[in-house]
Amino acid sequence: MPKLKSLDELKKLREQLQGDIKARTDSSTTITVGMGTCGIAAGARETMHAILAELESRGMDTHVTTVGCIGMCSKEPLVDIQQGDEPRVTYGNVNTEMVPRMIEEHLVQGNMVDEWVVGRVEG
Amino acid sequence: MNTSKTQKHRADLLVSCVHDRAPDLIPALEAEVKRRGLEGEVKVVEAGCRGFCSMGPVLLIQPDGTFYVNVQPADVPEMVEETLVKGRVVERMTYQEPSSHACALYEDISFYSKQHRIVLRNCGMLNPASVEEYIAVGGYEAVGKALFDMTPEGVIEEVKKAGLRGRGGAGFAAARKWETGRKAEGDIKYVLANGDEGDPNCFMDRALMEADPHSILEGMIIGAYAMDAHQGYIYIPYEHTLSVKTMRNAIESARAYGLIGEDILGSGFDFEVEVRVGAHSFVGGESTALMHAIEGTVSEPRPKHIHTTEVGLWGKPTCLNNVKTWNLVPEIIGKGAEWFASIGTEKSTGTQVFSLAGKINNVGLAEVPMGTTIRELIFDVGGGIPNGREFKAIQIGGPSGGAVPASLLDMPMDYETLEEAGSMMGTGGVVVLDDRSCVIDVARYFLDFLKDQSCGKCSSCREGIRYMLEMLTNITEGKGKMSDLEVLERMGKSVKISSMCGLGKSVPNPVLSTLRHFRDEYVAHIEDHKCPAGVCKALIEHYINDQCNGCGLCLRKCPQDAITGEKKELHTIDAEKCIQCGVCFDVCRFDAVGVR
Numbered sequence: 001m002p003k004l005k006s007l008d009e010l011k012k013l014r015e016q017l018q019g020d021i022k023a024r025t026d027s028s029t030t031i032t033v034g035m036g037t038c039g040i041a042a043g044a045r046e047t048m049h050a051i052l053a054e055l056e057s058r059g060m061d062t063h064v065t066t067v068g069c070i071g072m073c074s075k076e077p078l079v080d081i082q083q084g085d086e087p088r089v090t091y092g093n094v095n096t097e098m099v100p101r102m103i104e105e106h107l108v109q110g111n112m113v114d115e116w117v118v119g120r121v122e123g
Numbered sequence: 124m125n126t127s128k129t130q131k132h133r134a135d136l137l138v139s140c141v142h143d144r145a146p147d148l149i150p151a152l153e154a155e156v157k158r159r160g161l162e163g164e165v166k167v168v169e170a171g172c173r174g175f176c177s178m179g180p181v182l183l184i185q186p187d188g189t190f191y192v193n194v195q196p197a198d199v200p201e202m203v204e205e206t207l208v209k210g211r212v213v214e215r216m217t218y219q220e221p222s223s224h225a226c227a228l229y230e231d232i233s234f235y236s237k238q239h240r241i242v243l244r245n246c247g248m249l250n251p252a253s254v255e256e257y258i259a260v261g262g263y264e265a266v267g268k269a270l271f272d273m274t275p276e277g278v279i280e281e282v283k284k285a286g287l288r289g290r291g292g293a294g295f296a297a298a299r300k301w302e303t304g305r306k307a308e309g310d311i312k313y314v315l316a317n318g319d320e321g322d323p324n325c326f327m328d329r330a331l332m333e334a335d336p337h338s339i340l341e342g343m344i345i346g347a348y349a350m351d352a353h354q355g356y357i358y359i360p361y362e363h364t365l366s367v368k369t370m371r372n373a374i375e376s377a378r379a380y381g382l383i384g385e386d387i388l389g390s391g392f393d394f395e396v397e398v399r400v401g402a403h404s405f406v407g408g409e410s411t412a413l414m415h416a417i418e419g420t421v422s423e424p425r426p427k428h429i430h431t432t433e434v435g436l437w438g439k440p441t442c443l444n445n446v447k448t449w450n451l452v453p454e455i456i457g458k459g460a461e462w463f464a465s466i467g468t469e470k471s472t473g474t475q476v477f478s479l480a481g482k483i484n485n486v487g488l489a490e491v492p493m494g495t496t497i498r499e500l501i502f503d504v505g506g507g508i509p510n511g512r513e514f515k516a517i518q519i520g521g522p523s524g525g526a527v528p529a530s531l532l533d534m535p536m537d538y539e540t541l542e543e544a545g546s547m548m549g550t551g552g553v554v555v556l557d558d559r560s561c562v563i564d565v566a567r568y569f570l571d572f573l574k575d576q577s578c579g580k581c582s583s584c585r586e587g588i589r590y591m592l593e594m595l596t597n598i599t600e601g602k603g604k605m606s607d608l609e610v611l612e613r614m615g616k617s618v619k620i621s622s623m624c625g626l627g628k629s630v631p632n633p634v635l636s637t638l639r640h641f642r643d644e645y646v647a648h649i650e651d652h653k654c655p656a657g658v659c660k661a662l663i664e665h666y667i668n669d670q671c672n673g674c675g676l677c678l679r680k681c682p683q684d685a686i687t688g689e690k691k692e693l694h695t696i697d698a699e700k701c702i703q704c705g706v707c708f709d710v711c712r713f714d715a716v717g718v719r
Contacts, residue, residue, distance in 0.1 A: 004381045024137070027186070060129055062130075065133065
């Protein structure tokens, strides 16, 4: 392992390493995937993997987590996006192909993808 | 290497307390995660101590914050299936708040939400074996800040402005010590970390070394820079094998990154540090005794009219601080003196880690701002007294501290206030006593402990402890005289003033403080031959009252066969056979056993 020769090198190393502990540090954005039996049957695991891959390729500071059945089985896989104090937005029937557009428009540009939204809850 | 800020795994499983309690837990979790095909998606982390001793092993799942207690290998398949695959909480594994209901989330648990964790900031959050995880949270950047942006005097000034007081017990101003060390003449100087925690029921230093070793090293590097020292030692008792292993591993991995050794971060500053292991004793944590131990001689104190900051280890200027003090230094340098000074009280800044033990629901380590009241610590963070019993006192500051009674529950805990109450902060050991604990018996217990810990150099300490112990033993056996109280008080005061080291000076505290706050209990023992708490065996008698429904449980449990009675009829205790062990009292479900 190379010895660190300056404070800048240390800070650069921190940048490289922070993904390893990101799950443990704060993030203003959380994406939650419904993982009830119905969600898993409808492909929630694949959707979650696609979300993780998309976020990683964009290097985004976002938490991904799972919850049990939300009770809207026909709309599974359900994905919630919570940004700061904004209302929580729920997307329905999210398959792997929808993930890049959802992340691009909602998280990067800051516009909800209206036609896929099934609900909004005030935070 | 990836430079992404995205979490690499969708969940980190932070597992604590596995070393003693569940060595098989981590292998079981890893195997189950693999079996369910969650590898690469979920990471199992062996994290250090999370401080919730009564609930261990504990498991925190991040980023969700799901918190499970008493986790055993047998729980793993269900937990992985429910929580990791299906996203559901396993209710039966969550923490039950003593006062209310189940708490699934870490942040909702009052034991944690009411703490202010600075010393313990990384404990249970990071893998102590990984310097990379420490670097990922900004570790060693305070060293960089000190070396490149600050002068040694500037570092000392910052620590002074923060008001940092040594966390080893006496609460001496850290900056003053450093300043003397800096000004002391000498080409060789040393910095030492004291990890010889001696109080019974205290376990914070050990937990810190095991959970966050790099914060201690980082503080030592900054301190060494401030004092122009280039060699450090960390003294750890040999029994604390995991502390020794973790600290040594931390030193090696920091050295590999050039964070310890020559030319740290290209600054031109050199610093070496090594772990020294020695015998464990109560007096061994005293600064001069500890230096003797590192030198390889008998671990006994010497007079300190010449300060160790001028003539210390091997006769060189030496600055010794507790591991918790060193741990706070990077935070103060990183976040600034004003931030630190804004926490706590004016004279006692920052936080204090307390180890909660005895008759309290949440046994463990709790860190709160200085000046927090005893009530907040015991009832809000500590969850109150088990089995609905009544709070009587806390013995704070270890064996050399003193008892603080219930009437002072709303007293803020800081160095000065505790001393005024006849106790002391010490390293923050708290033993909680309820109405079934006898304060005289507790004072006797501590003297019995100290009797073996006194090095014997000063006759006042060596003989004083023995005489006071003898008198207390007599009182607990009903053989005391009222005149003993005055003798105890006088003897306690003279031991205090005529002993050389901190041990002797504080030895009489348990006796003097209980005499001050619980004199009526002493009188009850001596004049009425009664132990109000029902503890001192020579003075109590167990009996069965008419609540007894003859269930026969006490009869079966009695080790002396002293209980007789027909089924469904009132039982009786044969006073001749009874040894007052209290088993019947503990097992009875109908409050039918009394003590008089």
